[in-house]
Amino acid sequence: MFPTDRPRRLRRTPALRRLVAETSLEPRHLVLPMFVADGIDTPREISSMPGVFQHTVESLKGAAAAAVEAGVGGLMLFGVPKSEDKDSQGTGGSDPDGILNIGLRTLAAELGDSTVIMADTCLDEFTDHGHCGVLSPDGSVDNDATLSRYVEMAVSQAQAGAHLLGPSGMMDGQVAAIRGALDAAGYTDVGQLAYSAKYASAFYGPFREAVGSSLHGDRKTYQQDGANRREAMREVDLDIAEGADMVMVKPAMSYLDILRETADRSPVPVAAYQISGEYSMITAAARNGWIDRDAAILESLVGIRRAGADVVLTYWAAEVAGWL
Numbered sequence: 663m664f665p666t667d668r669p670r671r672l673r674r675t676p677a678l679r680r681l682v683a684e685t686s687l688e689p690r691h692l693v694l695p696m697f698v699a700d701g702i703d704t705p706r707e708i709s710s711m712p713g714v715f716q717h718t719v720e721s722l723k724g725a726a727a728a729a730v731e732a733g734v735g736g737l738m739l740f741g742v743p744k745s746e747d748k749d750s751q752g753t754g755g756s757d758p759d760g761i762l763n764i765g766l767r768t769l770a771a772e773l774g775d776s777t778v779i780m781a782d783t784c785l786d787e788f789t790d791h792g793h794c795g796v797l798s799p800d801g802s803v804d805n806d807a808t809l810s811r812y813v814e815m816a817v818s819q820a821q822a823g824a825h826l827l828g829p830s831g832m833m834d835g836q837v838a839a840i841r842g843a844l845d846a847a848g849y850t851d852v853g854q855l856a857y858s859a860k861y862a863s864a865f866y867g868p869f870r871e872a873v874g875s876s877l878h879g880d881r882k883t884y885q886q887d888g889a890n891r892r893e894a895m896r897e898v899d900l901d902i903a904e905g906a907d908m909v910m911v912k913p914a915m916s917y918l919d920i921l922r923e924t925a926d927r928s929p930v931p932v933a934a935y936q937i938s939g940e941y942s943m944i945t946a947a948a949r950n951g952w953i954d955r956d957a958a959i960l961e962s963l964v965g966i967r968r969a970g971a972d973v974v975l976t977y978w979a980a981e982v983a984g985w986l
């Protein structure tokens with residue numbers, strides 16, 4: 663006549679719920695992606711990502727220090743060059759005086775080893791065509807020619823003081839090529855957070871504004887098809903075999919099954935990237951009064967952690983670290 667099992671007993675008070683919570687969210691789990699832009703005098707808010715800014719080198723210092731103070735696990739830096747400095751080879755990405763390397767040097771000088779400084783190792787912000795690699799005469803992205811560019815970029819980022827490089831271009835063999843170049847240049851201790859399973863996603867939309875992307879078209883010949891699961895496991899296995907120190911699944915929300923499967927098989931720590939579109943959707947809905955912003959943010963992050971992410975890249979990293 664009465665239920666014999668009553669799971670609700672453990673939900674009765676906040677203290678009981680806290681005692682039995684399986685998943686935790688700590689500041690150290692959160693990594694803040696940041697943008698540093700060339701040719702601006704004051705920080706510029708990204709209109710499709712309210713609350714996220716393109717920083718000047720000066721404002722980057724303050725925002726990075728505040729995030730570290732709040733306890734974030736690390737910072738992932740993206741560079742936004744002036745559009746007239748873009749070229750077909752993405753030269754600005756490997757130039758020691760390109761905006762991303764200047765930003766990395768600044769962070770390294772300001773913060774040293776007090777946080778983990780990560781660099782986006784990809785050409786798309788620096789190419790005039792907006793692709794993540796260099797193009798063949800027929801207009802397709804040339805995998806192997808791109809690897810030589812990544813290698814130069816990687817060594818320049820290690821020189822600039824990055825602790826971890828984030829190859830995000832989805833070229834075959836990129837992790838091995840970068841590992842070999844770093845080792846040959848003496849940077850054996852600089853690691854890679856490999857964007858292993860990165861899907862061609864409509865949810866990157868706001869990021870394209872964030873970095874002033876020049877891309878027309880899409881990245882479907884190199885980023886993964888959202889229909890595929892096995893392919894992601896192959897990418898993860900290859901990256902680990904090539905020397906990835908950590909692997910990443912991206913985007914997070916629409917790919918939580920991929921994240922869980924990666925976490926179950928990976929011998930290295932697993933990250934997930936809560937991308938621009940995920941940020942913008944929650945922000946927009948909250949601004950309309952349709953959802954409770956803070957609760958939605960926390961629920962989204964706990965979901966990503968529960969799905970298996972050791973580390974979550976999120977534009978809310980500093981704010982949420984401050985709450986926790």
Ligand code: PBG
Nearest residue numbers: 784786830865866869937938939
């Ligand atoms: C490529 C890169 C992208 C993002 C991170 N690195 C864009 C893309 O692949 O088109 C997206 C991040 C986001 O949407 O928040 N360098």
